[in-house]
Amino acid sequence: MSEIRALLREDLQGRTPYGAPQLEVPVALNTNESSYDVPAVVVQTILERVAAVAPGLNRYPDREFAQLRTALASYLTETTGVTLTADHLWAGNGSNEVLSHLVQAFGGQGRTALGFTPSYSMHPIISRGVGTTWVDGLRGAPSGIFDLDLETAVTQARETQPDLVFLCSPNNPTGTALSLEVVKAVYDAAPHAIVVVDEAYAEFARPGTPSATTLLEGRDRLVVTRTMSKAFAFAGVRLGYLAASPELTDLLRLVRLPYHLSSVTQAVALAALEHADTMLGMIKVIKAERDRLVEGVAALGLAPVPSDANFVLVGGLADAGQTWQALLDQGVLVRDVGIAHHLRITAGTPEETDAVLAALAALDPSHRQEPS
Template identity: 50%
Template sequence: MDFPPIREELRGLEPYGAPQLDVPVQLNTNENPYGPSEACADDIAASVREAALTLNRYPDREHVALREALAAYLSRDTVAAGFSITPEQVWAANGSNEVMLQLLQAFGGPGRTACSFAPTYSMYPEYARDTLTRWVTGHRAEDFSLDVDAARELIEAEQPSVVLLPSPNNPTGTALPPDAIEVLCKATGAYGGLLVVDEAYTEFRREGTPSALELLPTHRNLVVSRTMSKAFALAGGRLGYLAADPAILDAIRVVRLPYHLSSVTQAAALAALRHAPELLGKVDDLRRERDDVVTWLRAQGLEVADSDANFVLYGRFEDRHAHWEALLAHGVLVREVGPAGWLRVSIGTPEEMAAFRDATTAVLATPAGTLMDPATEEDA
């Protein structure tokens, strides 16, 4: 008998994770390259120290103070729509990964279905697998936008309990228009399903791109999730959160682990929120750097997906792994992810992006930089 007695469907699988390599320029995990300031770090340290004095007690199970602060932050995106997010609509967990897992624990499971539209975040089917939820994959259009009619037809046919839609999408960076969210909310709501819009990268969206938060008052089945890992430069803090109808939060409370959010995590996140203007101060710079990189890559003859995130998907390479390895040899780490022939680069500092451009220029002049023949792209 094989040991250990792992579930059969998990046997032989590799765990999720991007390569963690010690190279000069790391542009593969969509982190904010600008860390917290000394003032923010001091506030976090002082707050954690204060929390440490009470670590003999369990944390606030309802993380009320944190939910109040997150509601105030989210309400900045709903002012134009004429309403505010309330603490009763907000829930937090250890990264948006745990938020998603809790949603599938509460609303997925045996006999239920979840779905998304590829290419998209590779962890979604793993959340489904881990909660014994049937997984269905639809597909995006050639330009990575969502074919709303095809998506609605799939949803109506499969009637998934949970539909996961990132906006901006990972790994393509594509944002969803509000009318698409409206259509799919109605389609899922018709049979009692949830539509989860994953806005992990939403702070980087281009001017004029609204948040799905604006639709919360009209769609009880809409969930909007976010994270402090990206724009807030708090990837090491592991804090994700969502906004939804309070009844959805009540369902999540049934499956959450006891005292799931530590006092230390709550204290660090609250301190970071007090420094929100400073932590988000580099977002505009990263947007400009992203747009410059898109323009530059296209000038090199590469295909580039339009991006509303802090990363760019580009290609198409005859052998993307060879190109990835060649960049790595130049000290630049990007991500092999998404459709065949494409790579994803996170947006770093100007110095890091200059190193990326120099390395890419050098590699494009070698066999590793060979682009896919357009005549064969449809078969790839």
Template identity: 55%
Template sequence: MSFGIDDLPVRDELRGKSPYGAPQLDVPVRLNTNENPYPLPDALVERIAERVREAARDLNRYPDRDAVALRTALAGYLTDTGAHEVSLANVWAANGSNEVIQQLLQTFGGPGRTALGFEPSYSMHSLIARSTGTGWISGPRDDDFTIDVAAAEAAIAAHRPDVVFITTPNNPTGTAVPRETVLALYEAAQAAKPSMVVLDEAYVEFSHGASLLPLLEGRPHLVVSRTMSKAFGAAGLRLGYLAAHPAVVDAVQLVRLPYHLSAVTQATALAALEHTDTLLGYVEQLKSERDRLVTELRTLGYDVVESDANFVQFGRFDGAAGSHAAWQRILDRGVLVRDNGIPGWLRVSAGTPQENDAFLDAVRELKKEEHSA
């Protein structure tokens, strides 16, 4: 007799769920996970090696539990790029932005509490909510994937969530949320409870507009979440961070695991921050390539959602079956994009010019097949 997960005493809210993940296939061009396609420059690799070598001498000791040097450097980066001054007391760091979100939900969510997000959006928000015993509420989006303020305010008033997620630029659609919308939803959340509002800015360095970091001023229930996985080209590092009122930073430390950030992680992140200018130069290249993808896809006749991220959502295909069939035909040509379950749409990450050329060649062939069918 076989024994599987259904035979274990798994919590009810986890039964029937699937773990998060995108296909990892061995193909020539992989444009499905929004990675930065540019390898780290040699000078940064050497600096990482130096810093890790220094950290290795003390690996018999626990790392800095509060990651003071790293948080100070992150605060400096945010102050320099975000048009708003933050300090060590405003910043917290963890193993990827997913752990940041987990710690926020462990602190402000949990059994008997709820979180609300506007879907489709980053699916880990709902998955982490459920894993922390937080009830999940799916808020509305319009057909063009923007947030209707009146409908969103009504949802917040009706459900009175403890945590509200706003993702800008939004994954998987790439749409940015206007400052006025964020302000309106923050006020709605405070009128309802008050509630914590988490502004997920994982892709903000790729945006046409500015970060909404300055909105932290005078808003102690607002949190801005960031990552080094995208703009810093450090997906393998697993380093996320948040900026918020010092009281929020104090609160999340109630649930953090002891010495949760390794000495090696801290050393590597510090080295990357020393090369910010070079890495943000790659971001500018990717923004240009992202805009090229938008233009070329529209020229080919595809519908394309306006993107402020390092990826583009395009369609429209004939429902879920049509988008999956298109995904497979693109894959047959050696290019992996993302079918993330939004009927009629696919998502492609901006790659190097050569990778993007391969993708565009694949979709041109796809269009020829459609016209000849």
């Protein structure tokens, strides 16, 4: 071990950083980005908004990002039917920073966070990064190996008695959504925990899938996180946000860095929210390609997990790593999420769907998992 590595905190020794391959390939479907460029009308508004703030970049940005919080509250109110104000909203440089604020405020040494694996890999990374003990809860329900039913979740919440609980709906990497009954039951079973429902992919959910924002009233420990990276096709901007009780969002000011959202970031996000209908207009096409992926891989004899997100977890592979490489050899980059016999594939353009289905069809039959 090198001298500098030996100085690293003991609880970080041996850990690996988060990261997905960033490779130049014809078809990149590994990071759940949108395959569609930002529309020209939005680009023009972005340029105008940035030009307006540029002369004042010698000054710090609005520390409270008040205009942005108001716009985000209006967007959520319109799309979820839940009346929210700026005081209910918080934002950061991507939802990961928002999650980090939550863990900094309510986690830390001597505290415990519970999540249900497999789920978003950044939840444990962020938690452990500030010394929070992470508990890998288990999924599994009669309806499917990746579902989380009420009884399973409640039992683990009661046994752990955590300080933080992470729920993901739709879940990454499985694409499965949670019922609100599960959220309510976990909230009640962990009476001293901040319960975080990560809804990064909520806009892609199938009809009838409710948002946990509808549960916020009267539940001061409940938090719903969102992002503009996915449905808004804004991954390069890094803007995530949450909705919670005004008292909870106020406490996050204790841990945020000063002026953490730049004037440019605020201006660009406001431009996108001004054109929310245009930005979200791509969702219908992406959902159609997701559903075509499900049908297409099933027709090839593989086992797709029904998805409420902009990706599909595909099972039925003999060796996920070998299949990942075989697809890459054909110019198609997907995600190996570390689940045996499964790969995750982002829903892209119709042409990208054609390409990934053709690449899967071209695989040798040895890539298929033998029936048990």
